[in-house]
Amino acid sequence: MKAILLMVLFLSGMTVRADDFRLQSGDLIFQEDCANGTDNTIKAVTASIGDYRFTHVGIVYIDDNDSVYVIEATRPKVAKTPLNDYLHPEGKDCYPKSVVGRLKEEYSACIPAALNEGLTLIGKDYDDGFILGNDKYYCSELIYDILLKANNGIPVFALNTMTxxxxxxxxxxxxxxxxxxxxxxxxxxxxxxxNPGAMSSSDVIDIVHYY
Incomplete structure (x- = not known):
């Protein structure tokens, strides 16, 4: 049926896109890396939506020129990474699987302040020890912290007991x-x-796109 509809629109002179999805500022992009090492170590002790085992997450920032970036806590420091570099990192044997989560409407008002906070943290050291409150950040901690501050100290995502x-x-x-x-x-x-897996299955977001 979809193929027939596309053909009708084509014959009528209308231009259509197979994928009309558009990222929004504040979207979270979860990733499952296919690399060895720490990423597989994370997979061994975490669960995510569906059959995924997410190892990373960043938050989308779209600037005034409509350039799309992802603010992410990654080694060695918090960075503002162009979207294409985030989705298709150089030097990898394979690209990560990426899935987009969008905060539910009740939390959308937090997004501008959260992004502003995230921008101020660019250059902060990555938190190799996964410890809260030490002025260093691991990926999901960064998202948790900037939304916490933007929401007047009320957590948007719940903390877990790490194992x-x-x-x-x-x-x-x-x-x-x-x-x-x-x-x-x-x-x-x-x-x-x-961790990214727990964040991906939280009831404060909707999964809206799979790359």
């Missing part, structure tokens, strides 16, 4: 032991935090 244990063995995974050992940091097991 780095395998659901199969109940032990901290080898990958996480190696990760925190590399940075000479304690494993923050049981500490408050948030």
């Amino acid at each position: 780095f244990k395998s659901p199969d063995t109940g032990e901290i995974t080898k990958g996480w032991k190696e990760y925190f050992g590399k940075y000479n940091l304690p494993v923050p097991e049981g500490e408050p935090g948030i």
Whole structure:
């Protein structure tokens, strides 16, 4: 039926697009990386919507010239990344799977202040230790924090109790032991935090697009 409709519109001289989706400022783009290393370590202990295992998230910022960026906490620092570079990063064997979540209408008023806060954090160090409140940021912490401030100190996303244990063995995974050992940091097991997977399944957003 869709193919017939497209043909009718074409014959009538009307131009159509197969995909009319448009990003909006404040959209969250969740990503599942196909790389090895820390990303697979994250996948081992987190769950996301559907069959995804998200390892990263950033927030869309569209400037006055309609240029689209993603504000993201990534190594080594918080950055404002052009959309195409975010979706198709150089130096990767494969591109991440990207899924767009949009805050529900009741939270849309927070978006301008949250983006302004995010812009002020560009250049802040990445938080390798996943610790809240240390003036460093990991990806989902950045989103949590800027929305918290924009919403007058009321959390938009709920914090979780972090775990780095395998659901199969109940032990901290080898990958996480190696990760925190590399940075000479304690494993923050049981500490408050948030991950992209939990954020993606929150009831404060709607999933609106799959790249």
